[in-house]
Every structure is written in C-alpha cells, then in structure tokens.
Amino acid sequence: MDPTVEYLLRLGDNALILGQRVSEWCGHAPALEEDIALANIALDLIGQTQLWLGLAGEIEGQGRNADDLAFLRDVYDFRNSLLVEQPNQDFAVTMMRQFLFDAFSALQLDALTHSKNVEIAAIAAKCHKEALYHLDRSSETVIGLGDGTDISHAKMQNALDRLWVYAGELVSADDLDRTMAKAGVGVDLDALHTPYFETVRATLATATLRVPDTDFAHKGGKSGQRHSEHLGHILTSMQWLQRAYPGAKW
Amino acid sequence: MSQEWPLWEIFIRGQHGMSHRHVGSLHAADAEMAIKNARDVYTRRNEGVSIWVIEATHITASAPSEKGPYFEPSNSKVYRHPTFFDIPDDVGAM
Numbered sequence: 001m002d003p004t005v006e007y008l009l010r011l012g013d014n015a016l017i018l019g020q021r022v023s024e025w026c027g028h029a030p031a032l033e034e035d036i037a038l039a040n041i042a043l044d045l046i047g048q049t050q051l052w053l054g055l056a057g058e059i060e061g062q063g064r065n066a067d068d069l070a071f072l073r074d075v076y077d078f079r080n081s082l083l084v085e086q087p088n089q090d091f092a093v094t095m096m097r098q099f100l101f102d103a104f105s106a107l108q109l110d111a112l113t114h115s116k117n118v119e120i121a122a123i124a125a126k127c128h129k130e131a132l133y134h135l136d137r138s139s140e141t142v143i144g145l146g147d148g149t150d151i152s153h154a155k156m157q158n159a160l161d162r163l164w165v166y167a168g169e170l171v172s173a174d175d176l177d178r179t180m181a182k183a184g185v186g187v188d189l190d191a192l193h194t195p196y197f198e199t200v201r202a203t204l205a206t207a208t209l210r211v212p213d214t215d216f217a218h219k220g221g222k223s224g225q226r227h228s229e230h231l232g233h234i235l236t237s238m239q240w241l242q243r244a245y246p247g248a249k250w
Numbered sequence: 251m252s253q254e255w256p257l258w259e260i261f262i263r264g265q266h267g268m269s270h271r272h273v274g275s276l277h278a279a280d281a282e283m284a285i286k287n288a289r290d291v292y293t294r295r296n297e298g299v300s301i302w303v304i305e306a307t308h309i310t311a312s313a314p315s316e317k318g319p320y321f322e323p324s325n326s327k328v329y330r331h332p333t334f335f336d337i338p339d340d341v342g343a344m
Contacts, residue, residue: 031255031277032276032277033276033277033278033287033290033291034287036287036290036291036294037286037287037290037291040290040294133289136286137286140282140283140286144279144283
C-alpha cells in the first residue's frame with residue numbers, strides 16, 4: 001500500500017471509529033446538554049473522517065471514496081489505534097478515552113499543519129480548531145469528575161486504570177510513522193511523546209488521579225495486526241446497511 | 251433535586267447583532283461549563299460570536315401579578331410615543 005494512503009487511513013480511521021463510538025451516546029447521555037455536546041463531537045469526528053478518507057481514496061486512485069473506505073473494508077484493513085475502539089462502558093470511561101485521544105489529536109494536527117503535503121496541511125488546520133475545543137471540554141470534564149465526589153473520583157480512576165495501557169500506542173512511532181515524518185509529510189511521533197505525556201499527566205494531576213505505574217502499551221491497532229475483538233462489533237453495526245443493501249442511498 | 255445542576259440563562263450575540271439576546275436556558279455545574287454547554291446547544295449552526303451566561307437565581311424578575319399596576323398605566327399615555335413629530339423625508343426609514 002502507498003505509505004501516504006496508509007498514513008491517511010490511520011488518521012481517518014481514528015476519527016471514524018471514535019466518532020462511531022461517541023455517537024453511541026446519542027439519546028443516552030446523562031444530561032441533555034452533555035448529549036448534544038457528545039453528538040457535536042461525534043459529528044466533528046465524522047466530518048474529519050470524510051476529509052482524511054476522501055484524500056486517501058483520491059491518492060489511492062482506485063475509485064474508492066470516503067464512504068467506500070468506511071463501509072466496505074473489514075477489520076484487518078482498519079488502521080485506527082486500539083484506544084478509540086474501546087467500548088464506552090460508562091460516562092467516565094468515555095470521557096477519559098476522549099481526553100487521552102484529544103490530547104494526542106491536538107498535538108498531532110498542530111504538527112500536521114506544517115506537512116509538505118498541502119492538502120494534509122489544510123485538512124489538519126481545519127481539524128485542529130475542533131480538536132482544541134474537544135480537548136478543552138474533555139480536560140475539564142476529567143478534572144471536574146476526578147476532583148469531584150468520592151464516587152466520581154473512583155469512576156474516573158477506574159477509567160484511567162483501564163485505558164492507560166492504550167495511550168502509549170498513539171505516540172509510539174513505527175516504521176511507517178518514521179518514513180512519513182522523514183518525508184516531511186507526517187508527524188515526528190518521537191518528538192510528540194514527551195509533550196503528550198506532560199500534558200496528560202498535568203491534567204490528571206489536577207484531577208487528583210493516580211497515573212498507573214507502568215509504561216506498558218498495547219499495540220497493533222494502527223498497524224492493523226492486532227485489533228481488539230471490539231472493532232468487529234463496531235463495524236457490524238456501522239456497516240450492516242451497506243453490506244445488506246450494497247449501494248443503498250438515502 | 252439538590253443533586254441537579256443549577257439553571258443558567260444564556261445570552262448570545264449574533265453575527266450582526268448589536269447586543270446579546272436571551273436565547274434560552276440550560277443546566278451546568280459551573281459558569282465555565284455553562285459557556286461550553288451553551289456553545290454546543292445554541293451556537294452549533296454558527297449563530298453567535300459571543301456568549302454570556304448567568305445563573306438563573308441571580309435574575310430578579312417582576313411579578314406577573316404586578317402586571318396591571320406596572321404596565322397598564324402607560325397604555326393610555328400615547329403622548330409618550332414620539333409619533334407627533336413631522337419627520338423630514340431626508341431622514342429616511344427610522
């Protein structure tokens with residue numbers, strides 16, 4: 001696969017799978033205001049998906065558009081990080097997952113605005129504004145609930161303990177990341193590693209949460225080698241209509 | 251009920267509006283959260299450039315029962331409306 005296409009799939013699939021996950025809250029969030037906010041974030045992410053996957057399809061040059069890439073690929077073709085496919089569980093896990101992703105996404109998109117690929121730079125500039133708002137919101141929620149009541153603190157700590165091992169993959173560079181960074185198209189993840197964990201740890205400290213004492217990171221999502229069992233379930237609900245009625249439009 | 255977030259009144263200044271206008275109310279734990287919620291609930295279709303929030307309990311309102319004594323006396327005082335002046339055509343629409 002063309003490395004730029006695969007790189008764009010990583011960007012697009014992160015946004016797509018997280019957008020799908022967050023949209024599962026629509027109509028179920030703990031408060032009306034939160035419901036609308038989560039739906040907005042999900043829509044932002046699906047909008048970003050359209051841009052990334054649209055560009056991926058264009059560069060691939062096999063006539064596949066963003067919809068084809070979203071609805072007609074299977075688990076082993078997806079290049080999203082393991083973090084974003086983790087189930088919502090409860091509001092605490094959802095917001096912690098969002099925070100761990102937003103902190104990365106804001107840094108990644110900011111760096112991508114300097115990409116030598118002008119289309120990638122333009123998409124990143126647009127998405128970065130959204131990511132900053134998402135980060136603002138998820139940070140404050142993590143702080144508010146972490147430094148909140150005994151119950152909310154316990155739930156946020158549980159969420160952090162559960163998700164911490166998925167944060168590392170986001171900023172761990174592999175061969176593709178390094179190739180793309182070297183070409184000036186992608187982000188130098190090695191340079192993002194420190195600022196990412198500094199941001200995350202600072203917010204978690206303000207939230208009075210205890211960071212798990214481990215550097216272990218599950219990997220295999222963005223390489224497509226070892227997705228968790230959850231991704232198949234997401235794709236089943238997300239793709240069933242196009243699978244059952246190929247080409248259906250409305 | 252004490253577990254509920256307090257109610258906030260939301261004011262938005264529109265793209266071309268001169269002043270903030272009351273657009274509705276929502277619940278939030280604090281002022282910062284109220285602004286964020288207002289951003290998501292009331293400006294998602296590009297309605298605004300500025301948001302004010304105020305906790306509803308801080309608003310003092312006139313009582314509906316006082317409507318008569320408060321407002322009706324001005325009904326019969328048409329001379330308070332500046333409708334008795336001749337306005338030069340050059341002024342245009344007012």
